[in-house]
Amino acid sequence: MMKRKKFAAWVITTAVGLSAIVPQVSAAVNFTDNGAATPYKAAVEEMAKQNVITGYGDQEFKPNQNVTRAELAKMVALALHVELKTDGKLSLSDVADSDWYQSYAAALVSVGAMKSEDGKFQPNKPVTHEQLVEVTAAVLKVDAAQVQALLGSSFVKGKFATRGEAALLMYAAQQIAPVQITSITPLNAITLQVTFSAPLPKENTDVDKAKANISFDNGLKILNIPQLKTGATATYIVPVTTQKEGTTYTMSYKGQASMTFTANTEKLQLRSAQQVAADTFEVESSLEDGVADYGYVVAAYSAGRKGAFIVDDNNMYNGKQYEILSSMRDKQVTITPEGGEAMIANYIPFTQATDGRQAPKFRLPNGQTFKSGVKYTVTSDWADIAIGTFTAKEIAPLAIQSAAQVSETSLDITLAQDPKDELFALRSVTLTPEGGGAPITAQYKLTSRKGATGTFDLQNGAKLAAGTKYTVAPVGGWATAASVTLTTK
DSSP: OOOOOOOOOEEEEETTTOOOEEEEEEOOOOTTTTTTTOOTHHHHHHHTTTSSSOOOSSOOOOSSSBBHHHEEEEEEEETTTTTOOOSSSSOOOOOTTTTTHHHHHHHHTTSSSSSBBBBBBBOOOBBHHHHHHHHHHHHHTSHHHHHHHHGGGOOOOTTTTTTHHHHHHHHHHHHSOOOEEEEEEETTTTTTEEEEESSOOGGSSSSSHHHHEESSTTTTBBOOOOEEEOOSSEEEEESSSSSOOTTTTEEEEETTTEEEEOOOOEEEEEEEEEEEEEOOOOOOOOGGGEEOOOOOOOOBHHHTTTTTTOTTTTTETTTTTTTOOOOTTTTTEEEEESSSOEEEEEEOOTTSSTTTTTOEEEEESOOOOOOOOOOEEEEOEEEEEEEEEEEOOOOOOOEEEEEEEETTTEEEEEESSSSSSSSTTTEEEEEEESOOOOOOHHHHHHHHBTEEEEEEEEEETTOOOOOOOEEESSSTTTTEEOOOOOOOO
16 A cells, blocks of 8 residues: 655644633533523534634623623624734734734734724723624724624613624624635645635536636636535635646635645555546556545535545544545546646546546547557646556447437437446547438537436537438447448437
8 A cells, every 4th residue: 555645734824723722711512691582602612613802700701791892803803704913013002912812903903904003902891782784894894883783682882892792793704704715735636625704606606707706816717616625614625726826826715815824745645547538548556545536525426426535634434534636627637648748637527436446537539549558658747657557559439229219409428338437538439320411420418428328419509300311330440330320219
C-alpha cells in the first residue's frame, strides 16, 4: 500500500472557529434562564450553538442585563463574520492585548462599525437601541431603518439594549446578511474546502452561475459547482485548477466577500494508469489508500452512492484521514509514448467514479489511438501515480448490435455486451437515410447508459423522418456496426 503524504491543514479563517477566553463564563446552549416563555429563546440557543454568545459560570445567560460595547463587539464580529484583527492591532488606551474582547473591539473599530473616543473603546459602557442598530447596519452595509425593522416594536430610542435583544437582532441579521466566506482550507492541489456564513443559494447548482459567483485571482479558476459536504450546513468541496506553489490567492463570492489563502500544492496519491480502449485510459485510486472521491462525502450523491460516509472538518472517518478527489471536470493529464512526444489527454465527463470504482477516464487527442507494444507514461501536475506506465495492447472496438428509435430526435444504441463503464461518453454515430440524403449525426447522452444500451441525441436540430430506413455507423473507430439499420415509425 502506498504511503500518503501528511495532510496539509492550511486553514484561513475569520471569526468562525476563533475563540476568546472570557473570565467567569462557560459556553452553554441550555441556559437556566432561557425558558420557553423567553422571547429570545430560539435566538439565544442558535447563537450559543454558533459560539457567538456564552453564558456565566452558573449557566445563566442573563438576557435582561444591559449589553456592553465589548459584548456587542463579540456578538457582531462572530455572528456577521467580521475579520478579526490578529496583527496590526489598533491602539485603544483602555483595551489591553490580553483582554478577551481585544480582537473583537479592534475588528469593529477597524471596519468603522464602532467608534473610539479619544483613543478609548469604553468596553463596559452599555449600548442603546439606536447604537445597536447602527453597529449592525454598518457591518451589513444596509440602511439603519432596515435593521431597526428587525427589532419591531421593541425598539425604543434612548433605551439601553439587553443581551437578549442583541442576540435576537444578531439572529435576525443573519437572515438578511449577504453570504460570506468564513474559512478556506486548501485540501490538495485541486481541492478547496470552503465554509460560508450560510448555505449557498440554489443558483450555484448551475455551473455557469457558480463560475460567475465564485472567482479567484492569480489565474486560479473554479471548475465545477461547489458540493455541500454530507452532514454540513455550509461547508463545500470546491474543485479548482491546479494551485501554484508559493502563491497567495484571494477568493471572492459575488464580487464582495473575499478571503486569502496560501496555495497547497500537495498532489493526490493515485494507484495506477491503464488502457481501457483503443484511445482511452483510466487513472485509478482507492479508499484503502486514503483517497476518497468526493462523491462519497458530499450530500448530492450520498443517497445513491453505495458506501457513502460522513467525514469531519478534517476529513476524518473512523480514525482515518482522507484526501478528497474533487470533480474531474475539465481536468487534463499528460501521456507520453516511449520515444515519442507528450500528448494532452482530457477527462471524459461522468467517468469519475462509475461501477463502484474511482477510475476517471481520459481520451487521447485528435482521434489518436494507442500503438500496440508501446509503453506509455501518464503524469500530472495535480497527482502522483504510483504505477503510471503501461504497455498498450490491441483492444477490440465495441460492437453495435442494434438501434431503436426513442423519439424523432433520439435513438437507443445497444452493444453486443455491457461495457460496464461510461465508454459511450462523447461518442457519436451517423444515420444515413436509404436511397440517398445527407447523414444525420447523433451523440451519446451523458449518463443515459443502462447496461449495454445508451441513448443518442440528434445534433443541430435534426429530426428523424417518419417511415425511413437509416443505416447506423459509428463515427471513428470506437465501435463496429455490421449492417445495423433503424426504420422509423
